[in-house]
Amino acid sequence: MKEGRDPDFVGHNKFYVGNLDFGVEEDDLRALFADVGEVGNVSIITGPDGRSKGFAFVTMMSDEVTDKCMDLDGTELNGRNINVKPPNN
Numbered sequence: 001m002k003e004g005r006d007p008d009f010v011g012h013n014k015f016y017v018g019n020l021d022f023g024v025e026e027d028d029l030r031a032l033f034a035d036v037g038e039v040g041n042v043s044i045i046t047g048p049d050g051r052s053k054g055f056a057f058v059t060m061m062s063d064e065v066t067d068k069c070m071d072l073d074g075t076e077l078n079g080r081n082i083n084v085k086p087p088n089n
Contacts, residue, residue, distance in 0.1 A: 011040025011059035015069050016087045018055040020044070021078035026056075032077060033058050037065035057087065 017029060026042040033039045038061040045053045060069060073084040 011061045012063050013060040013066055013069070014087050015058050015060070016055065016083070016085045017058055018083040018085070019080050020052065020054045020056060020082060021080045022052045022054060024052065024056075024078050028077065029056055029058055032072065032075070033060065033069065036060075036068035036072070037062050 020029075024044070026044055029042045029044070030039050033042075039058065040061045041059040042056060043058075044056040047053055058069075060066075070084060072082065074081050075084075076082075
């Protein structure tokens, strides 16, 4: 396990996905990203009330799909153009 990595981390490449419609579910993101490669994990961030905060993290199983995932930036999902970025960028 890489130093500093969460023990529950599944995959190699993690992406921040923002500007999500509050109705987007993990399965919606999993299906979108599965078109470019194998998805390791999807986590929609929620507030204390359980409602989506409008962003998520998607982890891919392969480093080779980085460019394809970044190409999803601006893709329409549930009526909104999503933002796809490496985390902390």
